Amino acid sequence: MEILHVSAECYPAAKVGGLGDVAGALPKYQREAGAIAKVVMPAYSTPFREKHTFDLVHQGGLWVGHEWYHFNIWKESTNALGFDLYQVDIPGLLDTKGVYGYPNDTERFLGFQIAVLDWLNEWQHQPDVIHCHDHHTGMIPFLVKYGYKYARLQHIATVLTIHNAQYQGQFGWDKLYLIPSFDLWKSGILDWNGAINPLAAAIKSAWRVNTVSPSYMEELFGNANGLEALLNMERHKATGILNGIDDEVWNPAADEMIEARFAVKDVTKGKKANKLRLCETFSLNPDLPLFVFIGRLVGDKGADLLPEVIGRSLAEHPGGLNFLVLGSGDAHTEWMLQQAKQYAGANFNVFIGYNETLSHQLYAGADFLLMPSRVEPCGLNQMYAMRYGTIPVVRTTGGLIDTVRDFGDEGGFGIRFFHATAGDIVHAIGRGLELYGNKTKFSKIRKTVMQLDHSWNKAAREYLNMYTSLK
Numbered sequence: 001m002e003i004l005h006v007s008a009e010c011y012p013a014a015k016v017g018g019l020g021d022v023a024g025a026l027p028k029y030q031r032e033a034g035a036i037a038k039v040v041m042p043a044y045s046t047p048f049r050e051k052h053t054f055d056l057v058h059q060g061g062l063w064v065g066h067e068w069y070h071f072n073i074w075k076e077s078t079n080a081l082g083f084d085l086y087q088v089d090i091p092g093l094l095d096t097k098g099v100y101g102y103p104n105d106t107e108r109f110l111g112f113q114i115a116v117l118d119w120l121n122e123w124q125h126q127p128d129v130i131h132c133h134d135h136h137t138g139m140i141p142f143l144v145k146y147g148y149k150y151a152r153l154q155h156i157a158t159v160l161t162i163h164n165a166q167y168q169g170q171f172g173w174d175k176l177y178l179i180p181s182f183d184l185w186k187s188g189i190l191d192w193n194g195a196i197n198p199l200a201a202a203i204k205s206a207w208r209v210n211t212v213s214p215s216y217m218e219e220l221f222g223n224a225n226g227l228e229a230l231l232n233m234e235r236h237k238a239t240g241i242l243n244g245i246d247d248e249v250w251n252p253a254a255d256e257m258i259e260a261r262f263a264v265k266d267v268t269k270g271k272k273a274n275k276l277r278l279c280e281t282f283s284l285n286p287d288l289p290l291f292v293f294i295g296r297l298v299g300d301k302g303a304d305l306l307p308e309v310i311g312r313s314l315a316e317h318p319g320g321l322n323f324l325v326l327g328s329g330d331a332h333t334e335w336m337l338q339q340a341k342q343y344a345g346a347n348f349n350v351f352i353g354y355n356e357t358l359s360h361q362l363y364a365g366a367d368f369l370l371m372p373s374r375v376e377p378c379g380l381n382q383m384y385a386m387r388y389g390t391i392p393v394v395r396t397t398g399g400l401i402d403t404v405r406d407f408g409d410e411g412g413f414g415i416r417f418f419h420a421t422a423g424d425i426v427h428a429i430g431r432g433l434e435l436y437g438n439k440t441k442f443s444k445i446r447k448t449v450m451q452l453d454h455s456w457n458k459a460a461r462e463y464l465n466m467y468t469s470l471k
């Protein structure tokens, strides 16, 4: 069984969020489970490209509408990721420093998908499954089925994983000419609510669709940013498979990025050393319980609630806890968090930006991780946090339901709350403080969360079973 994953991100070559983590880990575990798994992604101008060597495996040219581009497909030559990594290099289109957020993102990702399909079309060797991730690759299942040029690929199974249905990649019908020619009778398949919608087109065209947790799959049938009816129609081919975490990258006993490495047996000592260093860096008192938030500062993550939560918690427990935030995103939320320093004084600090090393240090040094997400398809942060002995405080939604059980319930180990409101979050933080005060219980839960099995092995097998069922 050979699988080609197509993704806009793949850690460590390029990562903006959880998609990068998944594309960088799942293929490795699929290989361990006996399959051949490869990844193809865009060749952005990142430090990764400068630091690694590549072999040229294919050259071609393609049209995106009326623009002609030359493209190269490169294969990373040292097997640095533990699987074959291919990068699509399209000068003038994909050689950007960043991944997303350019005015021509529609053209950039169409170019990427066309290059992948042209390459597969001419490649003697073909995979059994093309596994597409999110809307940036959503035209592939459609074009494999209906693109005139790609008839040779029609027998290859296509799978779509929805990492986040909030983002669908819509563009206007005036840009139809950008898409390689296909049976125009099928143009309705591209449409959702009067626009060309790559995520909807992929949901309609892929052989199988999955989301990254069973609970999020259920939620989408009732709330999918406009795609509810479509997902209900396609329910027969939709399923939820819970993400895992790469326990080679996220391992407190071997993590080179943290101050002190530790395992379950020396968790108290290890956490203390990491917390001390973190608090020194951010001028926080290490004797207080530390709540952190790591992530994109956007409404879906509930980041806009943080300034009020910080203010109200400190009003309820004056000088009783510290907050540290790592993230970037909405300019207003970033500004509000900077302002929060004025009223939170020495009990709060924030790092605005993206910093992979610092994220490891926060998971290792914190006592609690806050995730007040309004939408959380799976969430990896809570699983990373638990592996590093940090107790998650999460909203009861999506994948957080499938991975965190409240410590008030039989066998529970985290803290859950229901509403994305400052009141509910502050209450949950209060429960965290009580738990922190009960040293025996706190230490027991810390050890419990570190030992939970969130490895990719189970999910890797579930994906392989899904592919097998398609043949």
Ligand SMILES: Nc1ncnc2c1ncn2[C@@H]1O[C@H](COP(=O)(O)OP(=O)(O)O[C@H]2O[C@H](CO)[C@@H](O)[C@H](O)[C@H]2O)[C@@H](O)[C@H]1O
Pocket (backbone or CB within 6 Å): 016, 017, 018, 019, 021, 022, 163, 164, 212, 243, 294, 295, 296, 326, 327, 328, 353, 354, 355, 356, 359, 376, 377, 378, 379, 380, 381, 399
């Ligand atoms: N400023 C920063 N500095 C350093 N690291 C940062 C950072 N901001 C975020 N990160 C890192 O980015 C990743 C975020 O992953 P998540 O899965 O929590 O969210 P995301 O919404 O990106 O992913 C989507 O896809 C994933 C994968 O399927 C789903 O789990 C999730 O629910 C869905 O929204 C983590 O590795 C985190 O540490």
